[in-house]
Amino acid sequence: MGDKHTRSDFSEGARRRAWLIGVGAWAVPGLGHLIQRRWVRGLIVGGAVWSMFLIGFSLGGHLFTVGGREQGLAVLVPGLWMVGDLGSGLLYVLCWVLNLGFLDTPQAAARVTFEYGNTFLVVAGLLNYLAMLDAFDIAAGRKR
């Protein structure tokens, strides 16, 4: 009975830890692996996501948000891009707070690398979702 209780506590604690690591991995790219002492994987994954985000920014990319101007199903277009961008975690939140990269001016859109920048930014977020799931799986014991 006592053993059963201890095992149950352990699994609950492990589950909570896995969720916390998942949230940390989303918030700061690479952190989920670094917390679990997966130094190489954390640096590789985090470095790649941070690089993609910074390159996207330097190429003049634009972060998406749902601004209320869209009507009906048109909200899906910036909404889907926003879900991708949001994967960058606190990087996105920080840019949102500082209002960096959200301006959609014709001058910015006229840059040759504008669409490249958008793609880099959204893919950085999507890759971080992948890294987050990987960190969660490692913490949950599903993966080594």
Added chain:
Amino acid sequence: MRHLLWIVVFAALVAVVFGAVAKGTNRHRLIYGLKVFAQFLLIGLALGWALYFLPFR
């Protein structure tokens, strides 16, 4: 030329993450990452040329 540079950078960074989170030994991950990199480049170039010949304008 700059377009090629950016697709190479893009493919390399995506392949690095795909390879890092893949299952298997380090050797398997390396091979998988290289495969993803090559596929991104080849498919990107093929699509680029295919779109070049399509009369969109």
